[in-house]
Amino acid sequence: MELLDTVIVRHGAELGVKSSTTRLRYDRLLVKNMKAMLSSKGLPITEIDRRFGRIYVKTPCPVDVAKALSMVFGVSSTSPAASCKALLEEIADTALKLVGAKSGRGLRFAVKCRRVGVHEFTSMDVCRYVGSKILEFKRDDGWLVDLENPEVVVGVEVRDEDAFVYMETYRGVGGLPLGSQGRVLCLISGGIDSPVASWLAMRRGCTITLLHFNIQPFTGEKTLEKVVELSKKLSTWCPGYKCSLLVAPFGLVLKEIVEKCPAKLTCVLCKRMMLRAAVRVASKMRMNGIVTGDSIGEQASQTLRNMMVISEVVGGFPLHRPLLCFDKSETERLAREIGTYEISSRPDEGCKAAPKRPAIAASPSEVAKAEQLLDVESLIRGVVERLVELEV
Amino acid sequence: MELLDTVIVRHGAELGVKSSTTRLRYDRLLVKNMKAMLSSKGLPITEIDRRFGRIYVKTPCPVDVAKALSMVFGVSSTSPAASCKALLEEIADTALKLVGAKSGRGLRFAVKCRRVGVHEFTSMDVCRYVGSKILEFKRDDGWLVDLENPEVVVGVEVRDEDAFVYMETYRGVGGLPLGSQGRVLCLISGGIDSPVASWLAMRRGCTITLLHFNIQPFTGEKTLEKVVELSKKLSTWCPGYKCSLLVAPFGLVLKEIVEKCPAKLTCVLCKRMMLRAAVRVASKMRMNGIVTGDSIGEQASQTLRNMMVISEVVGGFPLHRPLLCFDKSETERLAREIGTYEISSRPDEGCKAAPKRPAIAASPSEVAKAEQLLDVESLIRGVVERLVELEV
Numbered sequence: 001m002e003l004l005d006t007v008i009v010r011h012g013a014e015l016g017v018k019s020s021t022t023r024l025r026y027d028r029l030l031v032k033n034m035k036a037m038l039s040s041k042g043l044p045i046t047e048i049d050r051r052f053g054r055i056y057v058k059t060p061c062p063v064d065v066a067k068a069l070s071m072v073f074g075v076s077s078t079s080p081a082a083s084c085k086a087l088l089e090e091i092a093d094t095a096l097k098l099v100g101a102k103s104g105r106g107l108r109f110a111v112k113c114r115r116v117g118v119h120e121f122t123s124m125d126v127c128r129y130v131g132s133k134i135l136e137f138k139r140d141d142g143w144l145v146d147l148e149n150p151e152v153v154v155g156v157e158v159r160d161e162d163a164f165v166y167m168e169t170y171r172g173v174g175g176l177p178l179g180s181q182g183r184v185l186c187l188i189s190g191g192i193d194s195p196v197a198s199w200l201a202m203r204r205g206c207t208i209t210l211l212h213f214n215i216q217p218f219t220g221e222k223t224l225e226k227v228v229e230l231s232k233k234l235s236t237w238c239p240g241y242k243c244s245l246l247v248a249p250f251g252l253v254l255k256e257i258v259e260k261c262p263a264k265l266t267c268v269l270c271k272r273m274m275l276r277a278a279v280r281v282a283s284k285m286r287m288n289g290i291v292t293g294d295s296i297g298e299q300a301s302q303t304l305r306n307m308m309v310i311s312e313v314v315g316g317f318p319l320h321r322p323l324l325c326f327d328k329s330e331t332e333r334l335a336r337e338i339g340t341y342e343i344s345s346r347p348d349e350g351c352k353a354a355p356k357r358p359a360i361a362a363s364p365s366e367v368a369k370a371e372q373l374l375d376v377e378s379l380i381r382g383v384v385e386r387l388v389e390l391e392v
Numbered sequence: 393m394e395l396l397d398t399v400i401v402r403h404g405a406e407l408g409v410k411s412s413t414t415r416l417r418y419d420r421l422l423v424k425n426m427k428a429m430l431s432s433k434g435l436p437i438t439e440i441d442r443r444f445g446r447i448y449v450k451t452p453c454p455v456d457v458a459k460a461l462s463m464v465f466g467v468s469s470t471s472p473a474a475s476c477k478a479l480l481e482e483i484a485d486t487a488l489k490l491v492g493a494k495s496g497r498g499l500r501f502a503v504k505c506r507r508v509g510v511h512e513f514t515s516m517d518v519c520r521y522v523g524s525k526i527l528e529f530k531r532d533d534g535w536l537v538d539l540e541n542p543e544v545v546v547g548v549e550v551r552d553e554d555a556f557v558y559m560e561t562y563r564g565v566g567g568l569p570l571g572s573q574g575r576v577l578c579l580i581s582g583g584i585d586s587p588v589a590s591w592l593a594m595r596r597g598c599t600i601t602l603l604h605f606n607i608q609p610f611t612g613e614k615t616l617e618k619v620v621e622l623s624k625k626l627s628t629w630c631p632g633y634k635c636s637l638l639v640a641p642f643g644l645v646l647k648e649i650v651e652k653c654p655a656k657l658t659c660v661l662c663k664r665m666m667l668r669a670a671v672r673v674a675s676k677m678r679m680n681g682i683v684t685g686d687s688i689g690e691q692a693s694q695t696l697r698n699m700m701v702i703s704e705v706v707g708g709f710p711l712h713r714p715l716l717c718f719d720k721s722e723t724e725r726l727a728r729e730i731g732t733y734e735i736s737s738r739p740d741e742g743c744k745a746a747p748k749r750p751a752i753a754a755s756p757s758e759v760a761k762a763e764q765l766l767d768v769e770s771l772i773r774g775v776v777e778r779l780v781e782l783e784v
Contacts, residue, residue, distance in 0.1 A: 012721075014720050175719060181695060182696040182697055184696070201717060203717060203719075204717045205689055206688065288696040289696060289699070296573055297573050298406070304598060304681060308681065311681075312708035315707060316707055316708075318696075319703075319711075320716055321712070321713075322717040324712055325593060325595060327566045
């Protein structure tokens, strides 16, 4: 519809409570990220107008742009809109043109208005005037006003000398602008959880570097293929930012664990070694934390007791678990929204080293004893030195 | 309605994938927690029948019991139901009695059936037979079958020799049975976030002990009053379990920080001292982790950089942040569901020690330098020794 010429972009309410310097920094970052997202999708814009609490984007393809911008972290919602002058007559004309395209008999509608600036009318005046004009216009179709439970909402935003009229709103992903909070190292496994954890870290403003521990020959090639695909999918959420995948050869470490240590401790020992290597990498690359997909009690290695033994090795380095208290169903729902569910669900070879009866409450002393059978330092060094970086 | 005599309790899907021993343990725990919840609300039951994937509760007040049991962690949904023998005729009779109480003309309905056991009919037979009987029964009211988008769903569960018919389903809170994962120490402040974080830890099966750092005279008495109320509200979610509130006098520590250290570091230093004391308490009481309401970037002390400096002091002790990647709006929505929002939102005196311009990226070296001006060890010892336990 050619009438639509603008996209209204609404910030998260959280951005509103920041100090003015922080807010300005976040706003600028948001605009930069919006531009990168649109450019990655080849969507053209002609102007971006940043105002308090809103960003107005002029574009020839407002519906596609509104959908694309709803995927930018920090955006709470977007609406394709028709712009006009902030005059009652013009607003009503624009609204009539918009509802003219909406067919249906006996529809219940409401007009909602938000006004900023000095005008000769109030928001209530706009609602009443536009509402009465629509009633008149749709009399033959039997439309009626219903402020409680409308089927059609005509939104009006009046901003100083401009007004915007819209009927559709796309829910945004929310969160904070990407790049507003340091960089984290996200462990990624090929399963459902870790990509969601990485995405959630991005949603709260963190840029990410992915780290995969390749346990071949204890798994096949499919796992790594899935991880590469998942990384590509995650990178579509952060256009304009580097999102690299580090692959660490971990088969030798796992082989040592399997051959030398009690089988029931395999998973706990494996995770401890992975985290040691991750802390080494994250510190060296000056990153601000490690992110994992752990959720309490989801797997044997994720009981609270085993998490305790595993956390031990990070020292004071921040270990972030965004999914800590998520139910599996919530994680799966998010994975579907993010677009990683289908990739994560593809079959792979699993881990052949996983014991049948893993310990669900490994004690620190038995773990320490088992690790005496390993040359921990040289194994970790071997992993970190053989790290390979893939651009995705 | 006297027809209803049973509550169908559905487990989370997650419980289904556990090993048989873990599942049995979780099932027993769930039943124990269900009994405690009903007893705390004075709701009577006559029998609990535990079967694979379902628990059937006989009770004279099925609607209240179904609502109460939907609040037990590990329950995915509940339905008040009418029981009968697993015979087509009886099932149809029962269904007709149930829909008889439902008035309305031209309603779209569907029959759904789930069957376990050996019977002379299939689930599909049940749907067809019961559906045709309802159509006949409601012919004058013009009811019609709509499997896609029904307004009325008649559910039938056939279990061996029993059948259950229901029309209402209450969504459960989900998660894992309380008590299935160790105990955690939850820091609670009087704000919106920390009670939600504590509740989420419970939802994933952890029992909780609450710890509040009382910063009087830097705040007034209202904060502690709110914390006591919040603790009481949280304890209604874990009947049968001890949920105590520890109050630590922290005014002296904060006074030292305010008087001796740079103002911009106040919050970071305060949090480091709190976490040191928390680790001391949690270790002494053999708890499995510390839980906080931190969310990345929500406050100045919760930037990723400041979290790094703060995490440093816990060493390898597990620090859990269930809200890490939550948006404020999500946390608020949960707080409303849990019943803590209203209490947390009451005005209190706030913290008078909070600086106007807190550091958003404190460096480890400046923090270390500032802490040299404090007698960290004796301050922490003073806090831990003066801990008071309140039963809530």
